[in-house]
Amino acid sequence: QVQLVESGGGLVQTGGSLNLSCTASGGRFSISTIGWYRHGPGGQRDLVAAITSEDKDNTIYTTSAKGRFIISRDNAKSTSFLQMNSLEPEDTGVYSCRSTSALGDFWGQGIQVTVSS
Numbered sequence: 733q734v735q736l737v738e739s740g741g742g743l744v745q746t747g748g749s750l751n752l753s754c755t756a757s758g759g760r761f762s763i764s765t766i767g768w769y770r771h772g773p774g775g776q777r778d779l780v781a782a783i784t785s786e787d788k789d790n791t792i793y794t795t796s797a798k799g800r801f802i803i804s805r806d807n808a809k810s811t812s813f814l815q816m817n818s819l820e821p822e823d824t825g826v827y828s829c830r831s832t833s834a835l836g837d838f839w840g841q842g843i844q845v846t847v848s849s
Contacts, residue, residue: 744848746848766803767781768812770826770827780827796823
């Protein structure tokens with residue numbers, strides 16, 4: 733069983749920055765693909781960015797996130813980070829991290845990000 737805990741959310745003005753963290757316990761963090769998702773109005777979770785395991789440390793971003801957000805990971809600390817820059821009101825929402833590996837698919841509870849105009 734893998735448990736994920738997000739932190740670093742909060743309220744920020746347009747143009748500001750936040751650095752979200754996702755810390756895992758249990759499982760093998762280094763072999764997991766980590767994704768960051770934003771909860772949509774209909775309850776769906778939309779991918780924002782993802783980073784693969786240490787063997788192939790590739791990253792992907794949505795069009796909206798590319799150039800503004802940076803996803804990274806520190807396997808020694810079992811933590812992934814989402815550095816969010818140039819934030820816009822449209823980025824407001826609950827952000828969750830997801831760990832995917834041969835051990836299964838696990839989600840964090842989510843954390844609120846609010847960008848004021």
